[in-house]
Amino acid sequence: MNGNNNFFDNIEKQTKVNKEDIFKLAASVQNANLKDEKVLRQLIQQVALLAGRPVSKDKEEQIVKAVVNNNIPADLSALGNLFKK
Numbered sequence: 001m002n003g004n005n006n007f008f009d010n011i012e013k014q015t016k017v018n019k020e021d022i023f024k025l026a027a028s029v030q031n032a033n034l035k036d037e038k039v040l041r042q043l044i045q046q047v048a049l050l051a052g053r054p055v056s057k058d059k060e061e062q063i064v065k066a067v068v069n070n071n072i073p074a075d076l077s078a079l080g081n082l083f084k085k
Contacts, residue, residue, distance in 0.1 A: 017050050025050065040064050 008019040032039050044063055048055040
């Protein structure tokens with residue numbers, strides 16, 4: 001468990017997002033219907049709020065279309081790049 005704590009502590013330091021908030025977000029996503037655009041848009045806004053980074057309507061639309069069309073990057077690095085564009 002110590003390795004997991006270090007992992008989440010590092011994420012918390014790098015992102016300034018409380019690890020408890022990360023756990024809550026992960027729990028809420030577990031059973032979420034990501035094909036439901038309303039649910040997906042709420043999730044995008046929740047992540048943006050946690051990260052303290054605004055997501056434009058255009059960027060939100062791009063993310064929604066990518067998820068709904070199963071056009072999701074295979075790894076976290078590529079997923080991160082989707083948010084940076």
